[in-house]
Amino acid sequence: MFHALADATRRDIVRRTLDRSFSVSTLARGYPMSFAAVQKHVAVLERAGLVTKQRRGREHLVAGNPAALRTAHDALDQLELAWRDRVTRMDRLLATDDL
Amino acid sequence: MFHALADATRRDIVRRTLDRSFSVSTLARGYPMSFAAVQKHVAVLERAGLVTKQRRGREHLVAGNPAALRTAHDALDQLELAWRDRVTRMDRLLATDDL
């Protein structure tokens, strides 16, 4: 999941498809690489659950998935939780004048 | 930055060092890999600004950097912003009974 977000092109695809749906080839035209490369990026994002694909005729519309972003968000919050514990403990330490 | 967070070992190191500082070798003992491997992970995290190192005698204490986490957090918020726009627009669309 973080790995899927670790590539700039993929982050851009997520950003654009959160705004509105795009077909894979329409997306591909926006990047300086082959269609196949973009299609692979979309596949990575889809496996990570960051986008969903919906077929419309011969096109596959790619839409960003806000719920997945929320997941990543929460994962970072989890990490920050540890940080707050640490600050709390430091505060306690300072308060007791142990230094 | 997301790349640095994309590895499970590195996320774990961040989690542990947000809690409190650890020397590199102490950290290394906690993982099923060589000291050098862990040391490389720490180097990656340090380059990404996710941890800082502070020397104490012959040990180098690794501490998580909450500010960097905040940065990642904000980046995700940026992405979610686009999503809220989308929802707003959909709401407007539904409100006008264009469907």
Add this chain to the structure above:
DNA sequence: CGTATACACAACCATATGGTTGTAGGTCAG
């Protein structure tokens, strides 16, 4: 029907990544 479009997928390549071992530099204890 044939042709063009949109997508999926495989094969391939260069480079990045995560791991290893080995070597070398500081620092502490005796």
Add this chain to the structure above:
DNA sequence: CTGACCTACAACCATATGGTTGTGTATACG
């Protein structure tokens, strides 16, 4: 000073990654 310990760094290896081109399949159009 010597030896043990902590760290840094380079060389090396297997695999993953991001890119390419080519092939196959489904859909739309004339």
